[in-house]
Amino acid sequence: MNIPRHRSALLAAAGTALVLSLTACQSDGDTASSATPEATVAATAVSAQPADGKGTGTSGATGPAEAARSTGSKDSAGSTGSSGSSGTTGTTGSTGSTGERASASAPLCTAGDVTVRAATQDGPPYTHLVLTARNTSHHACRLTGFPHIQFLESHKQDVPAVGKSKPATPVVLTAGAPAYALVKLSDGGIDEDTEPVSAFSVMLEGDPTVIAVTAPGSEGIAVDPAKALTGYWTPELRNGADDF
Known part of the structure; x- marks a missing residue:
């Protein structure tokens, strides 16, 4: 197709x-x-x-x-090394700060804590006494100020204190430890107006209790109330500051 x-x-x-x-x-x-x-x-x-x-x-x-x-x-955070700086809190327990806290926290010494005795210093004429306050308690205590001494009933005034003998730091007495205070009785002159003293009274700072102290020597001591002076309590007698 x-x-x-x-x-x-x-x-x-x-x-x-x-x-x-x-x-x-x-x-x-x-x-x-x-x-x-x-x-x-x-x-x-x-x-x-x-x-x-x-x-x-x-x-x-x-x-x-x-x-x-x-x-x-x-x-x-967990580096206990850095948190170990908490160990630096041990530094807050440094000896100085601990000692200061211990001094501040120690109670004042009372008449029941110490025994006070007197001894003559140097030779005749005996113009000075050394007071020794020994802590006979079983705890530490602070002995502040100076001994408040009255030698004679006829003289009710405390013996004046010598400012230069004041210690720079508080006196803290551990159990059995002593403190000392030098006391002037007279100038040692033969024409002085002295009176014999066989015993006298001492009071501690902050305690109204009267401590009776026996004077050294069989005949006691000769005191001229107008010349008498006392030093502050110190851990030891110091040359210069205690010369008066």
């Missing part, structure tokens, strides 16, 4: 158009199938994964760093 040449051309064009149409439909179908809900979810998951993955990766990367930082912070 002879088909006209122009119909052959039309058929060929129609066939080409059909092929192109089918191809387009197939590509549209593929596109549509790729746009199914599952593909959309997968695409969403894939597109979301990098963002989440980046965050996860960051947290994962920072995980060791955070662990390192937390370890470091534990080391710094």
Whole structure:
């Protein structure tokens, strides 16, 4: 059968158009199938994964760093070496501060804590006495000020104290420890107006109890009330400060 040449051309064009149409439909179908809900979810998951993955990766990367930082912070906080500086609290217990606190906390010595005795100093004429107050208690106590001395019933005033003999720090007597006070009786002149004294009274600072002290020597001591002086209680007699 002879088909006209122009119909052959039309058929060929129609066939080409059909092929192109089918191809387009197939590509549209593929596109549509790729746009199914599952593909959309997968695409969403894939597109979301990098963002989440980046965050996860960051947290994962920072995980060791955070662990390192937390370890470091534990080391710094838990470095008992630094907290060991609490050992420096031991420095608050330094000897000086402890000694000062002990001095401040020690009670005042009373007549019941000490025994007071008198002895002459140097040779005749005996112009000075040394008073010794020894702590006979079982605890430490503070011996402050000077001995309040009255030699004669006719002179009720306390013997004046010499200021230069005052110690710079409090006198704290541990059990059995002594303290001393130098006492001037007279100038030692033969024309002095002295009176014999066989015993006299002493009171401690802060305690009204009268301590009776026996004067040394079989004949007692000669006292000129106008010349008598006393020093402060000190742990030892000191040259210069106790010379009066």
